Amino acid sequence: LTASIVVDRRFTSGTVPRRLFGGFIEQAGRGVYHGLFEPEHPLADSHGFRRDVIELIRELGVTTVRYPGGNYVSGHRWEDGTGPVDLRPSRLDLAWHATEPNTFGLDEFITWSSEAGVEPMLALNLGTRGVLEALDMLEYCNGAGGTFQADRRRANGFEKPFDVRMWCLGNEPDGHWQLGHTDAAHYGLIARQTASAMRMFDPTLELVVAGSSGTEMATYGSWERTVLEASYDDVDFISAHQYYYERDGDLASYLASSTDFDAYIRSVIATIDHVRSVKRSSRIVNVSVDEWGVWYQPDHVDEVPAGLWPVGGHRLEDFYSTADAVVYGSMLITLLKHVDRVRSASIAQLVNVIAPIMTVDGGEAWKQTIFHPFAQASASIGDMVLQTLVTSTPMTADRFGEVPAVDAVATFDDDAGVLRIFVVNRSHEPAEFAADLSSFGQVFEGEMAVLASDEPRRKGAGGELDPRPRVSPLRPTHGQLAVTLAPVSWSTLTVQF
Ligand code: AHR
Numbered sequence: 062l063t064a065s066i067v068v069d070r071r072f073t074s075g076t077v078p079r080r081l082f083g084g085f086i087e088q089a090g091r092g093v094y095h096g097l098f099e100p101e102h103p104l105a106d107s108h109g110f111r112r113d114v115i116e117l118i119r120e121l122g123v124t125t126v127r128y129p130g131g132n133y134v135s136g137h138r139w140e141d142g143t144g145p146v147d148l149r150p151s152r153l154d155l156a157w158h159a160t161e162p163n164t165f166g167l168d169e170f171i172t173w174s175s176e177a178g179v180e181p182m183l184a185l186n187l188g189t190r191g192v193l194e195a196l197d198m199l200e201y202c203n204g205a206g207g208t209f210q211a212d213r214r215r216a217n218g219f220e221k222p223f224d225v226r227m228w229c230l231g232n233e234p235d236g237h238w239q240l241g242h243t244d245a246a247h248y249g250l251i252a253r254q255t256a257s258a259m260r261m262f263d264p265t266l267e268l269v270v271a272g273s274s275g276t277e278m279a280t281y282g283s284w285e286r287t288v289l290e291a292s293y294d295d296v297d298f299i300s301a302h303q304y305y306y307e308r309d310g311d312l313a314s315y316l317a318s319s320t321d322f323d324a325y326i327r328s329v330i331a332t333i334d335h336v337r338s339v340k341r342s343s344r345i346v347n348v349s350v351d352e353w354g355v356w357y358q359p360d361h362v363d364e365v366p367a368g369l370w371p372v373g374g375h376r377l378e379d380f381y382s383t384a385d386a387v388v389y390g391s392m393l394i395t396l397l398k399h400v401d402r403v404r405s406a407s408i409a410q411l412v413n414v415i416a417p418i419m420t421v422d423g424g425e426a427w428k429q430t431i432f433h434p435f436a437q438a439s440a441s442i443g444d445m446v447l448q449t450l451v452t453s454t455p456m457t458a459d460r461f462g463e464v465p466a467v468d469a470v471a472t473f474d475d476d477a478g479v480l481r482i483f484v485v486n487r488s489h490e491p492a493e494f495a496a497d498l499s500s501f502g503q504v505f506e507g508e509m510a511v512l513a514s515d516e517p518r519r520k521g522a523g524g525e526l527d528p529r530p531r532v533s534p535l536r537p538t539h540g541q542l543a544v545t546l547a548p549v550s551w552s553t554l555t556v557q558f
Pocket of ligand 1: 087130131132133232233274352409410
């Protein structure tokens with residue numbers, strides 16, 4: 062099996078948007094309660110935030126965090142999570158069959174974001190609420206003061222506006238599971254009305270209209286078109302959500318999932334540009350892939366007994382394998398290849414719920430396998446993505462036909478003189494991989510960090526499986542690099558030039 066890449070420093074495909082390394086925290090399962098917020102934990106700070114989780118969030122290199130949902134947001138009253146905690150109501154959360162005590166809400170999330178060093182990205186409830194409540198929330202967050210909601214914020218201890226720039230106009234309204242589930246024409250109208258009202262407050266906000274909940278939705282494609290026809294002039298992004306999991310023991314197709322992810326992103330971009338041309342608009346709408354990841358959807362274990370409405374029960378707690386990390390890494394490569402139009406993305410989720418970071422109630426926090434490709438890329442990414450010419454021996458994946466066994470993307474940082482190639486080998490055989498770096502002139506030594514396992518399907522709980530990348534030196538000669546990629550692996554090649 063062979064593969065090669067040619068990178069040329071003159072041919073770039075775009076800057077790396079830091080928001081591409083975003084994440085998502087939902088008020089669901091143990092994402093918040095017993096996840097990032099556990100006042101009784103020995104490592105909790107004065108706000109009740111787990112410091113060990115904040116440290117891992119920083120190590121993961123998350124930039125923007127979307128909150129508070131997800132499905133949860135469609136039944137959410139944002140004001141419940143503001144002001145004195147002892148006056149806050151407990152509510153039923155219908156989306157996750159839970160009790161929401163509101164001891165962690167908007168006020169706490171903003172404080173947590175600043176401690177974790179991330180940019181908050183807020184989602185509005187457009188499932189069971191509308192324009193007025195969205196405007197109230199916006200005024201609470203961003204109003205200077207002297208008006209009701211902004212003064213409530215100040216009275217709650219936040220003198221300065223939160224200045225939240227990115228807002229999601231609802232969540233997955235195409236999904237039958239969503240409170241307020243509706244059709245594209247109806248949602249498009251609500252989204253436009255909300256977006257244009259929000260722009261009357263601040264025309265510079267960045268607004269995300271909801272696209273499909275994934276490629277398997279019957280309305281996928283037409284949903285994007287109809288929603289954008291209604292809202293094009295008032296939004297900056299359309300969202301895309303996508304999760305993958307191994308089906309019917311077909312590991313090869315699972316490992317090839319990013320070919321489907323790539324087709325999805327291309328089709329959303331094509332639909333945006335179709336609507337743009339019909340509208341004769343000069344406005345560019347981009348894509349926010351604000352939920353992506355791996356999720357054992359049919360197999361996940363929900364440990365919430367029927368009839369109970371727990372606070373922070375075990376929901377959607379998947380344990381991941383090396384193969385999952387390779388799929389995760391390949392999705393990241395796909396996102397990087399589309400930086401010209403995908404300007405924001407969020408892994409779903411961050412803590413305990415289909416997440417790279419897990420916690421034990423009252424105990425330790427630990428990393429899943431999927432933590433590593435994301436952390437490595439986020440920490441080491443350059444500022445430019447290069448157009449990447451990759452050729453590879455194909456492999457057969459039943460769901461997608463013949464797909465390249467190897468995929469890769471290159472980024473570089475001119476000031477630091479560092480080139481990085483992120484590469485996945487999706488096949489069960491080693492691959493001989495050659496990189497032509499001659500456009501970089503003299504290239505010096507570098508290193509290769511490899512994430513692989515002899516048992517790619519073995520899942521690890523409690524951190525027992527922690528395939529930290531293994532590092533070895535690289536010696537390019539005359540601008541050429543040749544390495545062997547381990548079967549089912551994710552690697553980062555770093556070269557100094
Ligand atoms: O991330 C879990 C759920 O997946 C989110 O709540 C929802 O938006 C999506 O369906």
